[in-house]
Amino acid sequence: MILSDADILRRLEAGDLVIEPLDDPDLQIQPASVDLRLGREFLEFQRANIPCIHPGSEREVSEYVSETIIDEGEEFVLHPGDFVLGTTKERVEIPPDLLANVEGRSSLGRLAIVVHATAGLCDPGYRGQITLELSNLGTAPVALTPGMRISQLVFTEMKNAAERPYGSGRGSKYQDQQGPQASRIQGDHEFGGDQRDAERTEDGHDSPSGSTGSGGERR
Numbered sequence: 001m002i003l004s005d006a007d008i009l010r011r012l013e014a015g016d017l018v019i020e021p022l023d024d025p026d027l028q029i030q031p032a033s034v035d036l037r038l039g040r041e042f043l044e045f046q047r048a049n050i051p052c053i054h055p056g057s058e059r060e061v062s063e064y065v066s067e068t069i070i071d072e073g074e075e076f077v078l079h080p081g082d083f084v085l086g087t088t089k090e091r092v093e094i095p096p097d098l099l100a101n102v103e104g105r106s107s108l109g110r111l112a113i114v115v116h117a118t119a120g121l122c123d124p125g126y127r128g129q130i131t132l133e134l135s136n137l138g139t140a141p142v143a144l145t146p147g148m149r150i151s152q153l154v155f156t157e158m159k160n161a162a163e164r165p166y167g168s169g170r171g172s173k174y175q176d177q178q179g180p181q182a183s184r185i186q187g188d189h190e191f192g193g194d195q196r197d198a199e200r201t202e203d204g205h206d207s208p209s210g211s212t213g214s215g216g217e218r219r
Helices: 005-014 058-064
Strands: 018-020 032-039 040-047 065-070 076-078 083-093 098-104 127-136 142-144 149-157
Touching: 058 065, 058 142, 076 083, 076 127, 083 098, 083 149, 127 149
Parallel strands: none
Antiparallel strands: 018 083, 032 149, 040 065, 040 083, 076 142, 083 127, 098 149
């Protein structure tokens, strides 16, 4: 079941769903979603002298990006073909029985701006700001202003709450992130990360067989 505006307000008032700061609920809470605003931090990707990136190399990933912070009142110009990582101004906390989908706003889509490449999912249990994968698919540069409404979250109530929500117990790599975060794929089990070890419960017992750590957008 997708939450309506009334459902979202009830969950916010109950405190198990958190979106902060939610400065203008009347404007930001839509009939079946919540508009989130653009933050000031961006990660830009270098183009020169980089033959390729090996996903398992933290050094190569970190050398590929540089941070830009936009001052109040200034703009970030996204040029055609560019891909940058941005962030929401708001921090969210998703309860274990909700799933959140990150969607673009139609008004920006009509300017050829998309807000995620593949990572459109916030898992149950996720906490933190949301990294946006911003692309300009058009032919003209577009100025993005920090504080503008950039994306929207759609919440789906699950039939049952997640038994093992997103977090440290799953080896989740982006819990409590602040600002845009570059890929941490080198922490995946396939690249030698300790996600399987993290699946052990607090009392030291193994998690149910067949579990393989986090997957999806915020992992």
